[in-house]
Amino acid sequence: MEIPTIVGAGLIVIGVGIGIGRIGGSAMEAIARQPEASGKIQSAMIIAAALIEGIGFAALFAA
Amino acid sequence: MYFCADFKMTLESRVMQTKRFGFLVLLFSFLMSTSMMASDSHGESGEISMKEQIRKDIDHHLKDSHSFHLWGDHDEGTAVGFPLPIILWDGQIHTFSSSEFHHSENNVVESKGSYFREYHSKIYSTDAEGSITYDENHEFVANDKPIDFSITKNVFSLILISALIFWIFSTVAKRYKNDPVPRGMSKIFEPLVIFVRDEIAIPNIGEKHYKKYMNYLLTVFFFIWMINLFGQTPLGINITGNIAITFALALITFLITTFTANKNYWGHIFWMPGVPYLMRVVLAPIEVLGMFIKPFALLIRLYANISAGHVVIMSIIGLLFVFENWFARGAFLGLGLFLSVIELLVAFLQAYIFTMLSALYFGSAVEEPHADH
Numbered sequence: 001m002e003i004p005t006i007v008g009a010g011l012i013v014i015g016v017g018i019g020i021g022r023i024g025g026s027a028m029e030a031i032a033r034q035p036e037a038s039g040k041i042q043s044a045m046i047i048a049a050a051l052i053e054g055i056g057f058a059a060l061f062a063a
Numbered sequence: 064m065y066f067c068a069d070f071k072m073t074l075e076s077r078v079m080q081t082k083r084f085g086f087l088v089l090l091f092s093f094l095m096s097t098s099m100m101a102s103d104s105h106g107e108s109g110e111i112s113m114k115e116q117i118r119k120d121i122d123h124h125l126k127d128s129h130s131f132h133l134w135g136d137h138d139e140g141t142a143v144g145f146p147l148p149i150i151l152w153d154g155q156i157h158t159f160s161s162s163e164f165h166h167s168e169n170n171v172v173e174s175k176g177s178y179f180r181e182y183h184s185k186i187y188s189t190d191a192e193g194s195i196t197y198d199e200n201h202e203f204v205a206n207d208k209p210i211d212f213s214i215t216k217n218v219f220s221l222i223l224i225s226a227l228i229f230w231i232f233s234t235v236a237k238r239y240k241n242d243p244v245p246r247g248m249s250k251i252f253e254p255l256v257i258f259v260r261d262e263i264a265i266p267n268i269g270e271k272h273y274k275k276y277m278n279y280l281l282t283v284f285f286f287i288w289m290i291n292l293f294g295q296t297p298l299g300i301n302i303t304g305n306i307a308i309t310f311a312l313a314l315i316t317f318l319i320t321t322f323t324a325n326k327n328y329w330g331h332i333f334w335m336p337g338v339p340y341l342m343r344v345v346l347a348p349i350e351v352l353g354m355f356i357k358p359f360a361l362l363i364r365l366y367a368n369i370s371a372g373h374v375v376i377m378s379i380i381g382l383l384f385v386f387e388n389w390f391a392r393g394a395f396l397g398l399g400l401f402l403s404v405i406e407l408l409v410a411f412l413q414a415y416i417f418t419m420l421s422a423l424y425f426g427s428a429v430e431e432p433h434a435d436h
């Protein structure tokens with residue numbers, strides 16, 4: 001595995017981590033504001049996380 | 064004094080507790096069995112080092128093969144499994160069992176006058192000695208390949224799992240004829256079907272049209288979920304981790320979206336309302352590209368998630384053989400177990416995401432024009 005591949009993979013994981021982290025964070029804030037809507041917020045969070053992970057995996061496979 | 068007046072557990076709750084505990088034990092032992100199936104033939108076999116042996120075995124688990132190899136080792140002669148039929152077409156049909164490839168030294172089989180050779184798990188047409196010619200750059204094999212319709216491990220498992228799903232649902236459906244209350248197996252599957260209908264189909268497609276698509280959505284949901292779950296078993300079945308299978312699923316979604324779309328959908332792609340005319344010309348190619356990229360993302364997401372999961376778990380199990388220290392082995396076994404449990408969640412989640420996004424695309428295909436343009 002050459003260096004550019006590894007650096008690329010690292011960047012991808014950073015990107016995915018930041019993205020999912022932000023979604024998780026805003027989901028937590030939203031649940032804190034309105035605990036009744038926590039079911040909907042949770043489903044939306046999981047969906048968004050899966051989408052981001054999809055891109056992450058695709059890019060990891062290419063790298 | 065208020066003693067715990069309801070400490071006296073009823074018989075039913077005790078049964079439930081035992082059942083729950085028994086289920087957990089079963090689950091953990093099942094997941095551990097994946098590690099156990101990694102047979103001890105991974106010992107030093109002389110020429111190949113441990114790491115290469117592990118890599119070879121992971122590869123073997125991920126790829127398709129022409130025989131169903133359950134456990135044991137080919138070289139030591141303790142392999143247990145069964146060969147699958149091979150069906151080839153190169154002008155005439157050739158069928159033979161894949162065990163014949165192992166009978167001759169060069170993996171050459173003769174059938175109706177033409178010779179075939181299995182080389183690196185692909186079948187090529189060749190001559191009586193089984194010669195393989197490479198092209199100029201020495202990268203690809205230049206022999207002709209017959210069209211390969213064989214029943215391979217993936218096809219065989221697909222047929223089995225489809226038969227299982229078909230049997231489950233036809234039984235469940237038959238039970239509803241006489242008795243509207245669900246019993247037995249229906250108790251699990253009715254909430255799941257309602258989940259697909261109320262959480263996936265209706266919010267995305269709308270009340271008017273969702274019934275047309277329910278068949279496909281239900282099929283794809285349970286199909287992907289069951290196949291992902293079977294991929295976690297120690298049998299080494301890796302169906303959704305095969306890009307051809309996910310490609311077929313995404314292709315069907317794409318075809319259904321394209322062929323049941325109404326004028327509003329095409330309008331939004333080529334001549335979107337509410338956008339200045341110059342921008343429409345610019346945006347139209349991007350939208351056309353998006354039309355193809357969306358199913359492509361579906362395909363890549365499912366393939367990459369499942370393959371990556373399999374590779375990670377098998378690598379961790381492989382690490383068990385590299386390390387000599389028992390403490391490290393225990394830690395990696397625990398990690399592998401933990402990841403297996405997460406893989407169960409991923410199995411469900413990927414099925415849910417695929418179905419939900421398909422429903423979203425179907426919804427955009429049958430959307431009525433709304434008033435804000």
